Amino acid sequence: MEGLLAGNEEAVRALYARFARPIFTLGLRLLGSAEAAEELTQDVFLAAWRKAARFDPSRGRLSTWLMTIAHNLAVDRLRRETGVTRPRLILVDEIPEILGPDEDEVLMERDVAIRALASLSDAEKRLLARAYFGGLTAREIAEADHIPLGTVKTRLRTALIKVRRANQDKERP
């Protein structure tokens, strides 16, 4: 991170080599075009450089930090600049499937993520995806599904905790 702070080319390239692909992928998924995804990717690394001093490894992994920056920038862009109030609604069959890892170029993060998400029921995956990819707030989901707001919030939290626990189990030796 010190290298990143200084704008060190090698540090930026190392970070890019490791995280550009998932960031670009998320941008493509949320923004819908390669051009917008490329712009987002550049914005993320620039933001990472600007905020590098604020990154605290004790508060989470670098990958999560970068992906949170990417997600926030993408959703922010969709909401404010295209006049769209939220990312396009996700279809059920667009939810990431629990697939086996690719044979080549396996990203460690993807492998971990796939295993962690396998702990969720289909309903939980759908709920989280509607928020994360669809941009629906808990209230909007509650109204759409005619269920109490508190129930949606509890389910969101429960699902996230399940993913987190599965991830922690995976990390344990």
Place this chain on the structure above:
Amino acid sequence: MNCLEVRELLPELAVGVLAPEDRERVERHLRSCAGCRKEATDLGSAAAMFAFALEPARVPQGLGDRVVARVRRAAGAPGTPRRARMAAAAVVAAMVAVASLGWGAVMAGRADRFAERAEQAERQQAEALERFQRILAGVIPGQELPEDQTYLGRLAPVAGGSGGGAVLQLVSPTIQDFAMVIVSGLDPADGSMPYRVQLVNAGGEVLRAGLIDELDADGGAEMFHRFKTADLTGYTAVNVVDATGELVLSGAVDQSA
């Protein structure tokens, strides 16, 4: 906000759908509460799994070089156009000063009422443009900055707001268009940042001109953006909006001038 209230909102913070005003309040609490911060980190890590689980897309060739170049530029590494950017910003700063002397009146077509100040403004504007041409020539040899393709405008706060600024556009059929904005007096609060600069045409179409995610002690910043493909013709309205989408500064350039 107490821990109970914050924790109820953390799942929505984690998946990025918390309303900006709530996000600001929650993040303020997180800065001073280790317990809630831990919970927020855990839930955020879980939400990020969805992004990592996506089928990886192919990254465009050369993107890495463009990312490195952009960060190096921002970091002010040797051999980058930072010097030119700063110098160009100084030119715009001079234009802001010009504006305060009556340049706005020139743009409004009332030069006859402010003849003396207008003459001074025009002289300073011409000098600024000459300096700008010299700067550009140092960065991109042979590239001219035709005076009749360079347009200026002022940015004023919306009703009840504060701050101000200036904008410069180059609109050319032969070289890449660019826009430069300098602002001052903006609110540096977390909930307001980042600010975005937008160029809007008469049809309401919006071009992103850039992002302001750092302000100096005076709430000031400058921004330079070259448009690789977009033509700025007609994009005369200039807006600066904050992170909540609220318009804070607005202005226009007169491309017919």
